Amino acid sequence: MTTPRLLAAVYGALLLLALAGRLPWLLVPVCLATLTVLGELWLRALTGEGMPPLHRIGLATAAGLVSLPFVALTLHVCGIAIRARSVAAGLAVLVTLLGLAVLVRERATGATADPRLPRMIGAVVVPGVLMLAAGFCALEAYDRMPHPPQPGYTSVALTGWAAGIDRPVAIPARGVHVRLRVSSAGLPAATAPLRVRVGQRLVATRPLAVAPDATDAVEVFVPAPPDGCLHRIEISLGPASTVFYGRGPAGC
Structure with a gap:
């Protein structure tokens, strides 16, 4: 050219x-x-x-x-x-x-x-x-082409003030209330156990109804750890869970 x-x-x-x-x-x-x-x-x-x-x-x-x-x-x-x-x-x-x-x-x-x-x-x-x-x-x-349906899931995540947790939380003796965002998609309505663990101890459990294809906010009470040492705090809903760390008001 x-x-x-x-x-x-x-x-x-x-x-x-x-x-x-x-x-x-x-x-x-x-x-x-x-x-x-x-x-x-x-x-x-x-x-x-x-x-x-x-x-x-x-x-x-x-x-x-x-x-x-x-x-x-x-x-x-x-x-x-x-x-x-x-x-x-x-x-x-x-x-x-x-x-x-x-x-x-x-x-x-x-x-x-x-x-x-x-x-x-x-x-x-x-x-x-x-x-x-x-x-x-x-x-x-x-x-x-036809494809198999996507697998369903249930997820939990910290929301509200707890969404900004980036370090161990100082939990007072009266405990704290933590808000969770519970999301479900592709699964039928079900009831799953909502558990709170501080370290290895199971401190609270209750059944929670999970609506299908919905996102709800749930408030969970977390009691104070027994001492001021670092404790792993896990909130689980069935197999899904979220974790943060906290210290109690007592000495370590």
Whole structure:
């Protein structure tokens, strides 16, 4: 492809990147193609030597990918916010400079584009597009297939003031009331034992009805540990549990 056509294509792609910010599925392939063309301009500007098309595609891709952080770094140094339009404008400036350098080189040396390059690009792009299309169709087919139901669960978590516990709690002699968030999903209504353990001692237990597919708040009383040593305090509902640590008012 001639240099003027490359420049026209990359300018059109940059305009699309700057204006079509709400189409991310379109921006990814357009951005990759733009960077590859930009890398080809780098190669034409820096060297006029011929090389195997496959090597040229690899070098062009690498040079194009390097151009993106180069432009972003330049924008940052200049104090310009890095946005889609500013990056597109920076790439357009870089493309213009490279295009001028390539046109000057071609006029001076009379170099022409490698006629094998478009065929090699087609040989690389067509299988890649077919692979992506096949993968997309396979994922769509998998999503439409029947799947087994997700396993149900019941969870408990500290809430209220207890949600911010990040160190052992000093529990007064009268004990404390702790709020729990009990969530259930995918399970039928059931009754599970709500237990409070301080260390190895079971200090309280009572049955608690758990509604299906619901989240409820439950208040639990935690008595003071027998001494001021560090104690593990566990509140469990069936197999689910939550833990924090506390100290009593007495000496350790």
